[in-house]
Amino acid sequence: MRISEIGEFGLIERLKDILRAEEIGDDCAVVTFDQKHLLLTTDALVEDIHFLEKIAPEALGWKAVSVNVSDIVSCGGSPLYLLVSLIIPDIDSRWVERLYEGIRKACEFYNCTVVGGNISRGEKKTIDVFALGRTAKPVLRSGAKPGETLFVSGTLGDSRAGLELLREERKDYRSFELKLIERHTRPSARVDYIKHLEKYASSCIDISDGLLQDAGHLARMSGIALEIDPKAIPISEELKAFCEDRGRDPLEYALRGGEDYQLLFTHPRKDQNPFLDMTPIGEVREGKGVFVEGREAEGGFSHF
Numbered sequence: 001m002r003i004s005e006i007g008e009f010g011l012i013e014r015l016k017d018i019l020r021a022e023e024i025g026d027d028c029a030v031v032t033f034d035q036k037h038l039l040l041t042t043d044a045l046v047e048d049i050h051f052l053e054k055i056a057p058e059a060l061g062w063k064a065v066s067v068n069v070s071d072i073v074s075c076g077g078s079p080l081y082l083l084v085s086l087i088i089p090d091i092d093s094r095w096v097e098r099l100y101e102g103i104r105k106a107c108e109f110y111n112c113t114v115v116g117g118n119i120s121r122g123e124k125k126t127i128d129v130f131a132l133g134r135t136a137k138p139v140l141r142s143g144a145k146p147g148e149t150l151f152v153s154g155t156l157g158d159s160r161a162g163l164e165l166l167r168e169e170r171k172d173y174r175s176f177e178l179k180l181i182e183r184h185t186r187p188s189a190r191v192d193y194i195k196h197l198e199k200y201a202s203s204c205i206d207i208s209d210g211l212l213q214d215a216g217h218l219a220r221m222s223g224i225a226l227e228i229d230p231k232a233i234p235i236s237e238e239l240k241a242f243c244e245d246r247g248r249d250p251l252e253y254a255l256r257g258g259e260d261y262q263l264l265f266t267h268p269r270k271d272q273n274p275f276l277d278m279t280p281i282g283e284v285r286e287g288k289g290v291f292v293e294g295r296e297a298e299g300g301f302s303h304f
Helices: 008-019 057-074 093-110 158-166 175-185 191-200 211-222 237-246 250-256
Strands: 029-033 036-046 078-088 113-121 126-135 149-153 203-207 225-228 262-267 278-285 289-292
Touching (some): 057 126, 057 175, 057 191, 057 203, 078 093, 093 113, 175 237, 191 262, 211 225, 211 250, 211 262, 211 289, 237 250
Antiparallel strands (some): 029 036, 078 126, 149 278, 203 262, 225 278
């Protein structure tokens, strides 16, 4: 059976069975060492799969760090150290230098450090980052409880629109289009949520594969159902303008667009923080699956 037939997440479940590793399944692996909770995660960006050749290497370096920091943040942690592995063809060395300038700036922003890595030759550019973080209290996907509220940070769907704009091969973009492109090429992990998640969240996941897809992971790991109110989902003015131009539905982008790297999390409604851009978009209830207006819904990005 080919991987495309069982799917990316079906393959992960099979590998978990082979390894006999029940711990696999969260944004990070949680390891307790010397009475401290360490968070381990890794993510790869592959040319033509995760990024286009036209993206500036500085932005790509920033993104490679951010997507890993986002995983650590979603577990209520702060990043500490990174290992960066690079697979590249025989290209101009200046491209690599510019990539690492972006990595350095991201590390300065997130207060973490690259301490090593590896370089190998290959046909497609690939940036693979391993990150180590720490937390006082791990926040996993498995803690959501019926009666709690489902929250999301920021706005959703912007990155998908930014990617589509890049693929249009245009020379000039309007200001709102440039903002969407930047949200795709240079996302920022929500480090401003670390303390809130650590203190209040019962479960959390970062939105890398789309709201519905990642809500499905959270629902499955917690053994509950999520009821999402589509009217409550936060959508940016830039995405609304993009969709109005093209006669498209911004809700479809918000539900199934990937790579926003916002946070989806649960806790009681009373613990909502008015100083964070968090929006209640649904409720946790008994059952299984993800529902939108009473109908079960799914979809999002998959590698296969």
